[in-house]
Amino acid sequence: MIDVIKRNNVRVIGEGDQAIILAHGFGCSQNVWRHLVANYKTKFKLILFDFVGAGQSDLEAYDSKRYSSLDGYAKDVLDILEALNLKNTLFIGHSVSSMIGVKAAIAQPSYFKKLIFVSPSPCYINDEEYIGGLDKEDLNNLLELMDSNYLGWSSFLAPQVMGNLDRPELGEELVANFCATDPDIAKEFARVTFLSDNRTDLEKLQTESLTLQCSNDILAPLAVGYYIEKKAKGNTLKILEATGHCPHLGAPEEVIEAIDAYINCA
């Protein structure tokens, strides 16, 4: 049997009856949730994890076929909840993980009580009337730029980290370079993230959801937030004053306030 806990570097922390599972976005790891973790750990049980290929997940478990669409990543989320025997959770997903959450919730509605999307997009590429914000050339240029930046990734370092308890400094180095991802995996994840069109999933979603949309986000223009609000049943759109793509890092107070207002209102 696959050890899901090890594969996805799952950590369960905090105290509370209600569980929140936090799914990081493309290019990051579970460390990006630190402000939310500090705030919520006294009130909730928090499930943190890294997608395979990111952070300190088990790189050996990477499978190009499984992760060739967001369904594979959604399966990982369900695997984790199943392994921990959790249902009725609150799901918080950043960026691409919002749609991973949507797919997971369509497959297993009972696992989720509410979904919270931080800077989501069902489709990044413009398509006729639909404004996703990017075109294919943007994506190719981004992949090229990723190719010329390794962000501290080192193929010499990675295999040593796994299970190398006598040299903890190696692990620390990777944690410090939390964006360090195997470049080949990162490239495939980038393609899956930015080329996938998951717009039809929105209409299948039965779980209530909240969108936290930043003003001025190059990766998810405001039109995307309105689109999700229109297509997903029971979606609430909250436009934040925060700018950029990572409000949970840039303006955590505003994000926490909006999430609190949403989960307490029911």
Added chain:
Amino acid sequence: MENWVLEDLVDFESLYNTAPCGLLTFEINGPIIYINQTLLKWLGVSEAEIANKNFMDILDRAGRMYYELFVQPILKMHQEVKEINFNIKTVNGSFSCLFNGVAVDGGEIINATIFKVEDRKKYENELLLKRTKAEEEKQLKSKALQEVSFNQAHLVRAPLAGILGLISLLKPMVQQDEEVKQILDMLQASASELDQQIRAIVDKADFNA
């Protein structure tokens, strides 16, 4: 050396402006606060023209995405990024640079250096190109090996299996003739040996493909 002597020898303002690298201070969300003359010269703009600009404005679209996805999160988490390759837009075109940044003042302000990389960038591009080419060649090779392996496994072994089968049919028919029987035994041994060899080749090709 005493401080006053140092100040006498080094004109810090002049050093800032004429440094052989671009120096830039901006708010983490973008607005540019200071910029040195070297960088202004590279960009081909005046101080007044840059005054209300954003750091993101001097990047191309891919650079802006990269900044949002990777660089800003790292600056927020670790207060430092090193050797990020960006393309900087100028009045007449663009140049490739290495960007280093540190977050100061509680993480809200970024002090950055921008080094032009031209020759090194060409060298890197050459290496990347060679790597891509090597990967393509490897794939072609592996495809060829797979074909060889398929041919050996199916197309060559099938008639051989026929030969082996026919030998076992012939054998009971020539029980009386000791000489023919010996020749048939040798034929069978050779055909089996050939089959083994083909199997070994198939295994090796599969392993390398």
